[in-house]
Amino acid sequence: MTLLKTRNLTKDFGGLTAVEEVDIDVQQEELISVIGPNGAGKSTLINLITGMLAPTDGDIVYDGTSITGLDPHEITQLGVGRSFQTASIFPELSVRDNVDIASFASRHGEFSVNFFRRQERYDGVSQRTMDALEAVDLVEEVDTVANSLPYGDKRRLEVAIGLATDPDLIFMDEPTAGMSPAETNMTTDLIEDMRTDWGITVVLVEHDMDIVFEVSDRIFVMNRGSLIASGSPDDIRGNPDVQAAYLGGDVA
Numbered sequence: 001m002t003l004l005k006t007r008n009l010t011k012d013f014g015g016l017t018a019v020e021e022v023d024i025d026v027q028q029e030e031l032i033s034v035i036g037p038n039g040a041g042k043s044t045l046i047n048l049i050t051g052m053l054a055p056t057d058g059d060i061v062y063d064g065t066s067i068t069g070l071d072p073h074e075i076t077q078l079g080v081g082r083s084f085q086t087a088s089i090f091p092e093l094s095v096r097d098n099v100d101i102a103s104f105a106s107r108h109g110e111f112s113v114n115f116f117r118r119q120e121r122y123d124g125v126s127q128r129t130m131d132a133l134e135a136v137d138l139v140e141e142v143d144t145v146a147n148s149l150p151y152g153d154k155r156r157l158e159v160a161i162g163l164a165t166d167p168d169l170i171f172m173d174e175p176t177a178g179m180s181p182a183e184t185n186m187t188t189d190l191i192e193d194m195r196t197d198w199g200i201t202v203v204l205v206e207h208d209m210d211i212v213f214e215v216s217d218r219i220f221v222m223n224r225g226s227l228i229a230s231g232s233p234d235d236i237r238g239n240p241d242v243q244a245a246y247l248g249g250d251v252a
């Protein structure tokens, strides 16, 4: 079943077209990687789909319904999560509170100032928080202030925040960037578990080609705003357009 599709999706920034007439289809429980050189439009594509940016043109359909123009929190509530670099973390709050906010948002809409007083009334929020922290192995840091976590733990907290919104589809932006080899292995395993154990469809933006070729069912390749290739890791590895986009170098 097609869970997500874009048609003619386009974003202009003044004179620059960052995403140009992109058509993608993502099937339920697929693990997709989006790759491309710096400035190819990968982040802009994800920001359009998750409602952080409004498209100049085109349509985005999630689970059969157009989500074009919806606010980010409305898209989250439909089951689209994101795990993005530290922007999503509240540095002065504890690990638990950071994940509780995401758990809460998935069920009850926008975060409110009364959140911390009301949260006890909602069954399941604490449980979801602990499930998400267990998945990324951060349970022991539950009372730690987020800002004082080491870098790798912060990255794992972002993943927990993404998971806590209870997504059917999750976008992950370079989840292993800056991680140690051990943390990278753990995160790669977690990404695969999300799909196989939890049934989550995963769209990964990733520069590390070893990870991309190891985990992906299909790879979407962008260059200068356009989707220039899509296919299995084997298709992409041998694709001359892809090699040209990477300045003639081998992709793997």
Ligand SMILES: Nc1ncnc2c1ncn2[C@@H]1O[C@H](COP(=O)(O)OP(=O)(O)OP(=O)(O)O)[C@@H](O)[C@H]1O
Binding pocket: 013, 016, 017, 018, 036, 037, 038, 039, 040, 041, 042, 043, 044, 045
């Ligand atoms: N808010 C913005 N205003 C103007 N131009 C932007 C904006 N965001 C992105 N761009 C431009 O759009 C193009 C695509 O950027 P984008 O960040 O989507 O690429 P990317 O593939 O994610 O790159 P990277 O791998 O370096 O993160 C770039 O030329 C970038 O400078």
